[in-house]
């Protein structure tokens with residue numbers, strides 16, 4: 001049974017670094033590859049996005065403010081759901097709760113990975 005916790009500042013920094021690397025990579029490679037090799041660039045963009053979504057899905061869960069249920073969502077749902085951040089720096093995703101079927105801004109939680117807890121710096 002995985003446990004979930006509120007994202008810390010370090011988690012948010014980590015997410016921003018990953019997204020930053022992705023954006024920087026596609027921006028830089030667009031100068032080199034757009035033109036004759038546009039399809040290589042397209043694969044890079046799609047592949048990178050897929051990895052980001054997959055990784056985000058693997059490391060996060062959502063908390064329903066209505067019934068308190070904690071659940072994980074599929075990559076596709078994650079990709080097409082609106083995301084945002086509240087004034088309190090809490091991340092949210094607008095989703096339908098699998099438990100109570102309410103649509104709400106679900107609070108993003110971080111999945112505690114007990115197996116690799118020695119790897120974090």
Ligand SMILES: [Zn+2]
Pocket residue numbers: 064065066067068069097098099100101102
């Ligand atoms: Zn619910």
